[in-house]
Amino acid sequence: MTERTFVMIKPDATSRGLIGKVIARLEGEGLRVVAMKMLNVDRLAAERLYAIHRGKPFYDGLVEYIMSGPVVAMILEGEGAVRRVRRVVGATDPAKAEPGTIRRDLGLGIRENVVHAADSVENAEREIQIFF
Ligand code: CMP
Numbered sequence: 001m002t003e004r005t006f007v008m009i010k011p012d013a014t015s016r017g018l019i020g021k022v023i024a025r026l027e028g029e030g031l032r033v034v035a036m037k038m039l040n041v042d043r044l045a046a047e048r049l050y051a052i053h054r055g056k057p058f059y060d061g062l063v064e065y066i067m068s069g070p071v072v073a074m075i076l077e078g079e080g081a082v083r084r085v086r087r088v089v090g091a092t093d094p095a096k097a098e099p100g101t102i103r104r105d106l107g108l109g110i111r112e113n114v115v116h117a118a119d120s121v122e123n124a125e126r127e128i129q130i131f132f
Contacts, residue, residue: 003081004034005118006127007089008049011069012112014038019072022115025102026076029088035075035132041066048130049116058111065111073131082121089117 009022023033041049046063053059076085090101094113097104107113118124 002077002079003121003124004075004077004128005081005085005121005124006116006131007074007076007085007118008116008131009072009074010066010112010114010116011071012108013106013114014070014072018106018114021106022102023072023074025088026074026085029078029084031076031078031081031085033074034077036072037131038070038072039131040070043067045130049127062111075128075132082118082124085117086119089115 007026009019013019013022027033043063046066047054049066050059050062053062078084088102090097090103090107092103092113093110094103094107097107099105102115103113118127
């Protein structure tokens with residue numbers, strides 16, 4: 001089924017000049033970028049994006065990190081887009097991600113892991129509402 005998903009290229013990647021590389025990998029999987037913008041995430045948006053992580057030990061650092069530099073927010077579309085994007089992105093911890101995934105190849109650590117990708121159609125729609 002044709003789906004939309006939400007992806008954010010995070011500050012560690014924008015600051016290292018990896019925007020083009022990340023988009024090329026996503027497009028290389030046959031996913032279409034249907035909306036895109038570069039922005040600085042404010043605290044309200046950061047807290048909405050990461051609401052499910054509130055209370056976890058890494059939450060405060062995560063919110064500060066996502067506000068620490070520009071990000072690129074995108075809507076991607078394609079057959080089974082949520083699952084396909086998550087496959088190319090790889091596991092949260094780059095050290096545990098499959099070889100050939102974006103996070104394994106480009107990630108710096110569990111927080112500085114290049115991209116955020118929605119984990120369900122419902123969350124994709126919720127996250128799209130925050131940024132578009
Ligand atoms: P993301 O896909 O954006 O969703 C939540 C983010 O929290 C995750 O990527 C990581 O950047 C971060 N994260 C998850 N687990 C940890 C952890 N144990 N320590 C620090 N950051 C984490």
